[in-house]
Amino acid sequence: MDIFLLRHAETDSNRAGLLASGSEDALTEYGYWQAQAIVDGLMQLEIEAILCSPYSRALDTVEPFAKTTGLPVVVQPCLAEGQLILEGSVSHEEPVYMPHASGYLHPVTNERAGAFLRRVRLAQEVIFSQSASKVLVVTHGHMIRELLNSLLALPEKTRFPHDNCGLSLVSVGEVNTVCFLNRAMCSNQAVHRRP
Numbered sequence: 001m002d003i004f005l006l007r008h009a010e011t012d013s014n015r016a017g018l019l020a021s022g023s024e025d026a027l028t029e030y031g032y033w034q035a036q037a038i039v040d041g042l043m044q045l046e047i048e049a050i051l052c053s054p055y056s057r058a059l060d061t062v063e064p065f066a067k068t069t070g071l072p073v074v075v076q077p078c079l080a081e082g083q084l085i086l087e088g089s090v091s092h093e094e095p096v097y098m099p100h101a102s103g104y105l106h107p108v109t110n111e112r113a114g115a116f117l118r119r120v121r122l123a124q125e126v127i128f129s130q131s132a133s134k135v136l137v138v139t140h141g142h143m144i145r146e147l148l149n150s151l152l153a154l155p156e157k158t159r160f161p162h163d164n165c166g167l168s169l170v171s172v173g174e175v176n177t178v179c180f181l182n183r184a185m186c187s188n189q190a191v192h193r194r195p
Contacts, residue, residue, distance in 0.1 A: 003127055003151075003170040004045060004136045005144045008053075008061040009034040010164040027060050034165045035061045039068055041167075047071065048132035053079040053139045054104035061165070062138040073138075077105040078123045081140035082116030092118040120146040128172075144168065151176050 009031035027035065042065045050066060050073045052058050059073065066073050077097050093114035097105035107119065124147065127135060137147075145160050151170050162168070171177045 001128070001130075001172045002045075002134045003172065004042075004047065004134070005147060005162075005168045005170065006038075006042075006061070006136060006138045007141055007144055007162040007164060007166045008055075008057040008138065011057050014164055025055075025057055027057055031057070031164065032060070036064045038165050038167070039065050042136065043068065045134060045136075047134050047136045049130050049135045050074060051076050051079060051126065051130070051135060051137045053081065053143070054100065054102065054106055055080055055140070056102065058138045058140065062136070065136075075104050076123065076126050077107065078119040078126060079137065079139045079143060080107050080119070082107070082111065082119060082142045082146065083113060092121070095119045095122070116142075117146065119143075120150055123147060124150055148178060152178060 008027075010028050011025040011031060012028055013025045015028060015030075047069070048071075050062060050071050052062055052073050052075050054075050054077050058079070059075070062073055065071075078095070091114050093112055095111065095115040095118050096108045098108055100106040107115070120143065123137075123139075123143065127137060139147075141162050144162050145158075148154075148160050148168065148170070149158055151172070153176075160168070166180070169179050
């Protein structure tokens with residue numbers, strides 16, 4: 001199975017350099033441009049299924065690609081943003097979700113670290129339950145970092161930086177491998193400058 005982990009496009013909080021933001025953080029004008037700019041690259045990956053966070057910044061990021069391919073976007077509340085966790089000894093707790101005006105469930109705003117880590121495990125189960133062999137997962141930086149740590153079974157927490165619209169490929173098999181596909185394609189500092 002090939003799992004493509006896509007971080008959402010730029011938001012105001014990202015532009016300001018904040019490590020995390022709330023569920024209402026929307027894409028900037030540049031973020032909308034990024035979401036459109038990645039469509040051609042994603043088309044080449046022959047993606048068969050899309051899983052997405054319920055937060056609007058993730059949904060808005062994947063919308064141009066989903067419209068182009070006609071693939072349905074399956075929203076999974078477990079893929080929502082979580083908190084930065086650097087220690088490895090957090091106990092898992094059951095996550096709590098609340099209804100949101102968007103119609104999707106969101107994690108509670110005061111979520112504990114253990115509940116976020118449990119959501120990471122749930123996200124992994126959801127990903128592996130897909131019958132598709134190439135799955136696009138549109139989520140957030142902290143979720144991507146925790147998924148990579150879990151999928152690679154790393155002995156110590158590793159911080160994997162992901163720029164907005166950064167795309168990583170995790171190939172799951174006898175040995176799980178990861179490669180960064182487009183760390184510069186639409187990053188805030190790299191090859192493409194703001195239009």
